[in-house]
Amino acid sequence: xxxxxxxxxxxxxxxxxxxxxxxxxxxxxxxxxxxxxxxxxxxxxxxxxxxxxxxxxxxxxxxxxxxxxxxxxxxxxxxxxxxxxxxxxxxxxxxxxxxxxxxxxxxxxxxxxxxxxxxxxxxxxxxxxxxxxxxxxxxxxxxxxxxxxxxxxxxxxxxxxxxxxxxxxxxxxxxxxxxxxxxxxxxxxxxxxxxxxxxxxxxxxxxxxxxxxxxxxxxxxxxxxxxxxxxxxxxxxxxxxxxxxxxxxxxxxxxxxxxxxxxxxxxxxxxxxxxxxxxxxxxxxxxxxxxxxxxxxxxxxxxxxxxxxxxxxxxxxxxxxxxxxxxxxxxxxxxxxxxxxxxxxxxxxxxxxxxxxxxxxxxxxxxxxxxxxxxxxxxxxxxxxxxxxxxxxxxxxxxxxxxxxxxxxxxxxxxxxxxxxxxxxxxxxxxxxxxxxxxxxxxxxxxxxxxxxxxxxxxxxxxxxxxxxxxxxxxxxxxx
Numbered sequence: 045x046x047x048x049x050x051x052x053x054x055x056x057x058x059x060x061x062x063x064x065x066x067x068x069x070x071x072x073x074x075x076x077x078x079x080x081x082x083x084x085x086x087x088x089x090x091x092x093x094x095x096x097x098x099x100x101x102x103x104x105x106x107x108x109x110x111x112x113x114x115x116x117x118x119x120x121x122x123x124x125x126x127x128x129x130x131x132x133x134x135x136x137x138x139x140x141x142x143x144x145x146x147x148x149x150x151x152x153x154x155x156x157x158x159x160x161x162x163x164x165x166x167x168x169x170x171x172x173x174x175x176x177x178x179x180x181x182x183x184x185x186x187x188x189x190x191x192x193x194x195x196x197x198x199x200x201x202x203x204x205x206x207x208x209x210x211x212x213x214x215x216x217x218x219x220x221x222x223x224x225x226x227x228x229x230x231x232x233x234x235x236x237x238x239x240x241x242x243x244x245x246x247x248x249x250x251x252x253x254x255x256x257x258x259x260x261x262x263x264x265x266x267x268x269x270x271x272x273x274x275x276x277x278x279x280x281x282x283x284x285x286x287x288x289x290x291x292x293x294x295x296x297x298x299x300x301x302x303x304x305x306x307x308x309x310x311x312x313x314x315x316x317x318x319x320x321x322x323x324x325x326x327x328x329x330x331x332x333x334x335x336x337x338x339x340x341x342x343x344x345x346x347x348x349x350x351x352x353x354x355x356x357x358x359x360x361x362x363x364x365x366x367x368x369x370x371x372x373x374x375x376x377x378x379x380x381x382x383x384x385x386x387x388x389x390x391x392x393x394x395x396x397x398x399x400x401x402x403x404x405x406x407x408x409x410x411x412x413x414x415x416x417x418x419x420x421x422x423x424x425x426x427x428x429x430x431x432x433x434x435x436x437x438x439x440x441x442x443x444x445x446x447x448x449x450x451x452x453x454x455x456x457x458x459x460x461x462x463x464x465x466x467x468x469x470x471x472x473x474x475x476x477x478x479x480x481x482x483x484x485x486x487x488x489x490x491x492x493x494x495x496x497x498x499x500x501x502x503x504x505x506x507x508x509x510x511x512x513x514x515x516x517x518x519x520x521x522x523x524x
Contacts, residue, residue, distance in 0.1 A: 100230045117249070120433075139157055242378050
């Protein structure tokens with residue numbers, strides 16, 4: 045007797061479809077589960093759909109509990125702030141030597157002559173870190189920071205470059221670093237957002253995509269606060285609506301939405317809307333106190349420069365960021381010079397003089413205040429823009445965009461104090477030693493928060509996505 049073959053022959057198209065029907069169904073089910081990461085949730089981050097912001101344990105020992113990202117939007121010049129280049133003085137007014145190549149720049153300026161800085165650099169603190177005279181207050185804090193002189197990025201223009209510094213990619217659509225942090229760790233407080241964004245002026249270029257949750261569930265996106273005495277819109281209920289009435293309205297709305305959403309469990313935007321209503325209700329009691337600076341002493345306000353017109357705006361945001369991390373907000377991003385304020389194409393002296401004046405004292409005050417309150421060890425402070433500026437001139441007195449080599453600095457939260465890591469070439473055009481891409485910076489921030497960028501994954505369209513895409517290494521030399 046012949047044994048039955050392992051694979052039975054198919055005699056017709058109808059028989060083939062009949063046999064493979066269950067297989068097609070499994071493929072469809074697998075695809076639909078993967079659309080919003082439900083398969084990944086079971087394997088990686090366990091998320092309660094009714095409470096997606098519930099706190100979660102870090103993947104390894106965390107050095108920092110929260111992040112304050114000071115984003116100098118527009119591209120601050122490393123050559124005029126933290127990276128002095130004597131060779132630029134020697135070559136002043138000459139074309140860039142051929143040995144450096146000729147990069148493609150945003151404004152086509154690579155053929156222009158080299159332009160030295162007009163700033164005076166000095167070494168400061170026990171660490172001897174070089175800082176220009178544009179930042180006298182920060183210069184007093186250099187022993188608490190680590191300067192990374194060898195950053196590089198991919199974008200030439202602002203929209204893509206701001207997007208990459210926030211999301212890891214020059215193209216919009218990926219989750220922001222704050223959203224990944226919220227996804228990985230959840231919330232540490234019940235009455236305030238986990239991820240807050242504030243700007244000192246117009247909306248940053250690219251707008252909300254810079255704090256978007258991308259393909260992650262919508263609950264993990266950032267919450268934008270505005271400047272001024274009322275940072276949160278419509279926080280107080282109308283006088284005609286009492287607490288009991290409001291509570292009953294929210295309960296009814298939640299019941300209706302949950303009944304409607306029983307067959308829409310994959311709809312993360314609906315879940316996010318439900319959670320936002322509840323958070324807004326709780327914020328009515330907690331948020332006014334959190335953003336009320338009247339309770340701060342005059343000495344504290346003076347420390348941040350709130351008593352001076354030039355520093356008041358960004359000083360207020362810096363003080364508010366301290367109050368927020370103090371109350372359990374995990375990720376705060378502050379935009380200084382929002383909407384490309386540091387973009388010095390025509391006159392770097394005029395532009396950077398104003399921006400440094402507006403930010404130097406508030407940033408130094410933030411570091412001092414965090415340290416005095418015992419918060420610096422648990423708070424990672426990050427300073428930087430989307431790129432730096434070129435060593436050759438634009439329009440005689442300005443500098444073009446430079447994504448090939450620029451400076452960022454870090455403080456607190458597990459960072460090595462008084463360190464200088466990496467370097468650019470002799471004229472400050474390209475990073476040459478300990479080169480660190482934007483994705484390396486992201487991997488390092490996540491590492492200090494207790495998250496492994498390679499293991500923090502989310503299944504999207506059949507692919508395990510991670511914050512640093514296919515790259516990103518921890519910058520070990522920055523770590524204490």
